[in-house]
Amino acid sequence: MIDKIKALEALSTQLEPTPDKRAEWNKKVQEYADRFIDGLPDAKGFVKPDQLNDWPTDYPIGEDPRELDELLAVLEREVDHWGVNPASGAHIAYIPGGGVFPTALGDYLAAVTNRYSGLLFANPGAVQLENQLIRWMCKMVGYPDGALGNLASGGSIANLIAITTARDHMGIKSRVVESAVIYLTEQVHHCVHKAVRIAGLGESIIRYVPMDRRFRMDVAALRRQVEADKAAGLKPFLVVASAGTTDTGAMDPLDAVADVAAEHNLWFHVDAAYGGFFILLDDLQPLFAGIERSDSVAIDPHKGLFLSYGLGAVLIKNVRAQYEAHYYRANYMQDAQALEDEPSPADLSPELTKHFRGLRMWMALHLFGLAPFRACLDEKRWLTRYFYEEIQKLGFEVGPYPDLSVMIYRYIPREGDPNEFNRQLMEKLHRDGRIFVSSTTIDGVFWIRLAVLSFRTHLFHIERLLTMIREQI
Ligand SMILES: *Cc1c(COP(=O)(O)O)cnc(C)c1O
Numbered sequence: 001m002i003d004k005i006k007a008l009e010a011l012s013t014q015l016e017p018t019p020d021k022r023a024e025w026n027k028k029v030q031e032y033a034d035r036f037i038d039g040l041p042d043a044k045g046f047v048k049p050d051q052l053n054d055w056p057t058d059y060p061i062g063e064d065p066r067e068l069d070e071l072l073a074v075l076e077r078e079v080d081h082w083g084v085n086p087a088s089g090a091h092i093a094y095i096p097g098g099g100v101f102p103t104a105l106g107d108y109l110a111a112v113t114n115r116y117s118g119l120l121f122a123n124p125g126a127v128q129l130e131n132q133l134i135r136w137m138c139k140m141v142g143y144p145d146g147a148l149g150n151l152a153s154g155g156s157i158a159n160l161i162a163i164t165t166a167r168d169h170m171g172i173k174s175r176v177v178e179s180a181v182i183y184l185t186e187q188v189h190h191c192v193h194k195a196v197r198i199a200g201l202g203e204s205i206i207r208y209v210p211m212d213r214r215f216r217m218d219v220a221a222l223r224r225q226v227e228a229d230k231a232a233g234l235k236p237f238l239v240v241a242s243a244g245t246t247d248t249g250a251m252d253p254l255d256a257v258a259d260v261a262a263e264h265n266l267w268f269h270v271d272a273a274y275g276g277f278f279i280l281l282d283d284l285q286p287l288f289a290g291i292e293r294s295d296s297v298a299i300d301p302h303k304g305l306f307l308s309y310g311l312g313a314v315l316i317k318n319v320r321a322q323y324e325a326h327y328y329r330a331n332y333m334q335d336a337q338a339l340e341d342e343p344s345p346a347d348l349s350p351e352l353t354k355h356f357r358g359l360r361m362w363m364a365l366h367l368f369g370l371a372p373f374r375a376c377l378d379e380k381r382w383l384t385r386y387f388y389e390e391i392q393k394l395g396f397e398v399g400p401y402p403d404l405s406v407m408i409y410r411y412i413p414r415e416g417d418p419n420e421f422n423r424q425l426m427e428k429l430h431r432d433g434r435i436f437v438s439s440t441t442i443d444g445v446f447w448i449r450l451a452v453l454s455f456r457t458h459l460f461h462i463e464r465l466l467t468m469i470r471e472q473i
Contacts, residue, residue, distance in 0.1 A: 014065075025068055032072050033104070036080065036087070040456065045090030045436030049082045084436060086309070089456030092465065093438035095246060095274050095406075097300075098454035099308035102367045106360030107308075117356040118346040127344055130358035133365075137299060138315050140279060141272075142292025148322070149315040150349040151358050155273030155300045156191035158314035161322070161349055162296035163195045163238070166267035169321040170237040172201065180204040181229050183239040185217050189246050189271055205234065214400040215248045215442075217241060219256040226264050238267045243288060243297075244275020247440045247449070248399055249406030251275065255290030268294045273312060274453070275404050277304025278381070280374050287403055301361050305373060306455035311357050322348050380405040380452040383462050387450055390466055394473065399447065408440065408447035411473055419446040428472045435465040 017025065059074060085091055087099050116122035117130055130151050138147040152158045166172075172180045180201065184192060186208050196202065207225050210218045226236045239261055241252035254270060261268035270291055272279075276299030279288045291297065297315040301307045316322040327347040346352050365373075384405040391409050392398055399408035413421045423446055426439045439448050452462075 028068050028072065032076075037101070040085075040088050043085055043088050043090070044433040045088050045092070046084050046430060046433040047082050048430055048433060086454075087456070088436075089454050089458060089461050090435045090464075091454050092450055092452055092457060092461065093436045095300075095303050095451055096454040096457070097303045097309075098306045098456045100306045100364050100368070100455060102363040103308040103360040105367075106363035107310075107355075107357075109363075110356035110359045113356075115356050116353070117358065118344060118352055118354045120342050120344045124342070126356055126358070127342060129362055130345060130356075131342060133358050133361055134313060134315065137276075137313055141276070141288070141294075141297055141299075141315060143315060143317050146319065147315060147317045148319040148343055148348065149296075149313060150322075150345055151361075152312045152314060152349060153310055153355075153357070154302065154312035155189070155271070155298050156194065156312070157350075158273065158298035158300070158312040159189075159191055159269075159271060160195040160198060161314045161326070162269050162298060162316065163192070163201070164199045165296065165316060165322045165325040166238050166269060167199050167201060168325040169318065170267050172204070172235075172237055174200070176235055177201060177203050178205075179234045181207055181226075181234050181236040181238075183207045183209050183222055183225065183236070183266070185209050185211050185215075185242070185252070187211065187215050187245040187247055187250060188240055188242055189273065192240055192271060205229075211250075215245060215250040217252040217257060219253055219260060222257065223260050223263075226260060226266070230264065236264060236266055238269065240269045240271060241294075242275075243270050243272035243291060244278065244404050244406070246274055246406070246451075247442065248408055249275070249402055249404045249451075250400065251287045251403050253290070254288065254294070258290040258293035261295075262293070267296070270294045270297045273298045273300040274303055274406070276300070277373075278377055278404050280370070281378055281381070284381075284404070303453055304377065305361065305364065306376065306453075307360055307364060310355070311361060316348075319343060319348070326350065328352075376455050377405075380457065383452045383457065383459065384450060386459075387452075387462050387466070390462075391469070394466070394470060405452040407450050408442075409450070410445070410447050419444075422446045422448060425469075425472055429468060432468055435461055435468060437465065 086096055115126045117126035120127045131148060134149045134151060150161055152161060182196060182204055209225060210221045212218055229236050239257060241254055241257045243251055243254065258268055278284050295317050298312065300312045302309050302311045323343065326349055345354060381404060384402045384407055388398055388402055388407055396409045396411050410418060410422045411425060412418050426448055429437055437448060437450060439446060
């Protein structure tokens with residue numbers, strides 16, 4: 001038996017590379033990363049794949065090791081060449097962020113040390129580090145001490161945690177789901193609909209509150225609808241507003257929504273996944289007035305703090321409510337104890353074992369300090385305003401004046417269907433690919449979008465986009 005164990009050990013210790021091997025791998029990965037980053041200024045924002053490659057059959061998982069060089073070559077050829085390039089400043093579509101380098105450092109160390117950040121007793125430092133980041137964001141939106149939340153993988157899970165908490169705190173048991181009412185606008189992000197369904201609220205009543213001409217929630221209409229629903233014996237319990245919609249960048253009137261939520265005892269959730277960090281700009285703070293009166297906020301550091309993908313946050317004012325909806329221990333008193341010390345992420349989210357994802361954010365904020373983040377957000381806002389003016393000089397129609405850094409525009413040709421014209425223009429811009437933009441359809445109208453949020457997007461990219469558009473009309 002000992003011989004057998006020794007033989008297995010000889011093979012299994014291959015999982016621990018020698019220091020030389022580690023150094024060699026580190027060097028190669030670092031070289032690859034450097035080449036990638038240094039190549040970004042010349043890289044396209046989008047390389048339209050002609051066809052799917054033959055990846056799955058081409059590269060089976062086998063018993064024997066392969067060379068790192070070979071893997072990196074596959075990565076370069078099959079992954080890092082095609083499609084959208086979210087690391088590039090030429091990505092001005094969807095909601096970009098870029099991926100600041102300290103994200104990689106934080107992730108690397110989190111992976112190497114493999115610290116357990118799910119439970120306080122397993123690593124108080126890791127949990128405190130993450131909770132401190134969450135409290136910093138809570139303070140940023142004006143929540144009182146005692147509020148907390150969770151660092152999630154992205155905005156979708158952040159919204160899910162908020163909606164699950166709202167469901168339980170507002171007493172929406174299965175027998176009342178069919179008469180429970182949720183208020184939102186047609187511009188709310190689709191992940192909210194997903195979260196509603198996943199949280200078991202798929203059969204509740206969704207009211208689409210009308211919007212004004214700037215795609216903001218019409219709060220008078222919200223109030224009338226809530227009153228009518230209450231009079232009809234329904235159970236209004238949740239209103240979801242957006243601080244920066246994905247489609248048009250619209251800011252719902254949060255303070256007025258908060259009034260209705262307070263009058264009618266609704267859980268008030270703000271989806272600020274895209275727009276939230278613009279609150280760091282003093283002169284934009286009035287747009288966020290009322291966010292401090294909400295019950296929960298979703299906000300994405302992998303958007304507005306330019307971190308690489310994999311970090312969204314939910315902020316929840318009543319941490320006890322979040323806890324009640326997510327804890328997993330049985331003994332109530334014991335739980336209360338745990339909450340008083342320092343809450344563990346595992347008690348506040350669906351996850352148990354989790355990536356120590358706070359480390360990347362902590363690294364980025366401390367290595368740079370806040371000033372360049374603020375400047376970067378401000379720059380993106382001004383780039384959007386600049387484009388808003390310049391694109392009109394080319395004869396384009398524009399949507400609402402951009403509050404943040406998303407806007408919509410379209411060309412009205414002298415003859416022919418404008419939707420078809422803009423669809424074709426979009427297609428041509430995608431084929432070009434030097435700058436990557438995306439489109440949306442609102443009330444049957446096809447619009448091209450501009451979403452400036454990659455930290456690498458600068459005036460150069462906006463000018464280039466204007467040139468590309470000029471060439472196509
Ligand atoms: C991006 C976005 C989401 C979804 O967040 P993910 O991080 O992609 O899961 C939700 N709401 C808004 C407003 C967004 O822009």
